[in-house]
Amino acid sequence: MCMKCPVAVLPTLPTAAVACAQAAGVKSPACREVIGVSVEARALEAFTFGDMGEAALILGGVHGDEPKGVYLAHRFIDLLFGQPGFARGRRVTIVPVVNPDGYARRRRRNANKVDLNRNCPTSNWASSKPRSRYYSGSAPAGEPETRAVIELIRRLQPRHIVSIHSIGEHRFCNNYDGPARELAEAMSAGNGYPVIASMGYCTPGSLGTWAGVERGIPTITLELPAHHSRERCWRDNRQALLTVATVNEQGGEI
Numbered sequence: 001m002c003m004k005c006p007v008a009v010l011p012t013l014p015t016a017a018v019a020c021a022q023a024a025g026v027k028s029p030a031c032r033e034v035i036g037v038s039v040e041a042r043a044l045e046a047f048t049f050g051d052m053g054e055a056a057l058i059l060g061g062v063h064g065d066e067p068k069g070v071y072l073a074h075r076f077i078d079l080l081f082g083q084p085g086f087a088r089g090r091r092v093t094i095v096p097v098v099n100p101d102g103y104a105r106r107r108r109r110n111a112n113k114v115d116l117n118r119n120c121p122t123s124n125w126a127s128s129k130p131r132s133r134y135y136s137g138s139a140p141a142g143e144p145e146t147r148a149v150i151e152l153i154r155r156l157q158p159r160h161i162v163s164i165h166s167i168g169e170h171r172f173c174n175n176y177d178g179p180a181r182e183l184a185e186a187m188s189a190g191n192g193y194p195v196i197a198s199m200g201y202c203t204p205g206s207l208g209t210w211a212g213v214e215r216g217i218p219t220i221t222l223e224l225p226a227h228h229s230r231e232r233c234w235r236d237n238r239q240a241l242l243t244v245a246t247v248n249e250q251g252g253e254i
């Protein structure tokens with residue numbers, strides 16, 4: 001158990017470790033935690049800021065070839081580190097790289113060539129061809145990265161989730177699953193992206209289906225435009241991410 005914040009280390013992970021920023025001499029209300037390890041034993045790190053309430057959960061790097069999401073998550077962590085007072089009375093947890101093996105190679109899928117956004121144990125999970133770009137894995141939640149995120153969500157019971165991706169073809173949007181339309185609209189006030197209920201294709205085994213549709217946790221897939229620079233994406237989404245950290249389910253500030 002981290003002494004600064006009530007986040008328990010998974011006891012079954014021998015490599016799990018918690019390091020409070022205070023222990024490292026950094027003046028910040030942040031807690032750094034390893035929530036799991038990848039297929040190739042890279043750490044999945046979570047940073048929690050704040051001292052109260054249900055957490056907002058922000059994920060980056062589910063797809064390893066979408067580094068802008070990782071960049072935004074790290075910029076947001078830096079922003080919160082620089083504003084120790086911001087998280088008082090609220091809580092936000094950020095996992096900047098869900099798929100560290102894929103990210104290390106700038107490949108979409110993990111080291112087992114599984115698309116982690118098709119590997120969640122949804123009721124519509126379906127097997128697919130291993131060569132497919134959307135390979136769903138040998139079993140639902142068969143990948144350690146998927147299990148780490150699911151365990152984190154079960155433990156945190158977040159009030160909402162935003163997973164940062166990027167998309168080509170000059171598209172960009174706040175795509176929502178579950179009761180997340182209001183949150184998507186609040187983000188849109190910050191980033192100007194259209195609010196979209198469906199990407200126009202089926203996503204069995206996605207986080208949005210598992211958390212948003214099947215568990216009623218408001219879930220946003222933030223799709224950054226691949227044709228914008230990462231600096232532009234950060235500029236355009238800084239306020240939207242602050243909104244994610246501060247807005248409650250009724251749309252009010254906390």
Ligand SMILES: [Zn+2]
Nearest residue numbers: 063066165166
């Ligand atoms: Zn993606």
